[in-house]
Amino acid sequence: MKEIYRKTSKVSFIGGIGAAIFGIIYYFYGYEGIAENGETLFGAGLFALLSIGAGFYFKSAHEKLNHGTISARDSMLNLEDLNELNFQRVPSLLPKMYNVDSDGNPLFTIEPAKGQLSRWLTIFALFEKGFIIPAHYEILDRSGQQIASFTIKDNVKRYELSLRKPDSTLMSTYSQYLSKSALKNRGILYQADGSVWRELEAKSMAGDIDVKDEMGRMTVSYRFGIFPYALKPAFQSTAYHEHVRFGAHITSDEKLAYTMIFFLWLKG
Secondary structure, three states: OHHHHHHHHHHHHHHHHHHHHHHHHHHHHOOOOHHHHHHHHHHHHHHHHHHHHHHHHHHHHHHHHHOOOOOOOOOOOOHHHOOEEEEEEOOOOOOOEEEEOOOOOEEEEEEEOOOOOHHHHOOOHHHHOOEOOOEEEEEEEOOOOEEEEEEEEEOOOEEEEEEEOOOOOEEEEEEEEOOOOOOOOEEEEEEOOOOEEEEEEOOOOOOOEEEEOOOOOEEEEEOOOOOOOOOOHHHOOOOOOEEEEEOOOOOHHHHHHHHHHHHHHHOO
16 A cells, blocks of 8 residues: 555646646736636646645655554465455556555556557556457566466457466456446356356446355455455555455465456446
8 A cells, every 4th residue: 555655646746736837837828817717727726736735645644654563564475365355546557456455565466468559558448448459467466477367358249358377378258248237247257168157246236246156155245335444554545445355265266267357347
């Protein structure tokens, strides 16, 4: 969370200073009067004040964590021990998410894959989910090593997702018809051989979902707005948190498959 707060502060300062510079230039070269075009000058000033204020707010949040007692573990990710996802969006030009532990320490990162044309297309929201041109993403550990990669393709009729190991071996695929999931997320997760692995269907428009295996055991669960670590210092400076809980018995491959699916669902 420290890195997220640091980047949020930086982006806020840049936006606020940019708006202030625009307002000054506009005042001398475009401003005609309050009645004529004063709303533009007022808007620029208000945006500058709010952005700079946010910059100081997140700078303070970063410094509190930097000098606090929160642990900053530097251990390698063990997928077998991973029992939840806590997705946190990172302010950046390209879409990027951290999965953090209960203390706010990053465990892995999801970002557009390097060396792919689609990496730069994801700057535009239209292409983040693979509209027409497939979007390729990497799941990277803290050292930058690839854990897995996945591709999202939106062919107008449905989303098609595929998860692969670092050596490009197919692990699983996921299909979600847009016409059937317009109100509630629903789709089918397939194993590498094409057999049905799990059927997923949200309970509500908010996305609440419980997925169970053949024996009735919960494999993954999500509740909109429920975040068990909201009172911890690392998470108190922002209200946006997403929490996904894994079943204790599921494999690492299934955890990565759900990571891919919930990345699609929770990007908004």
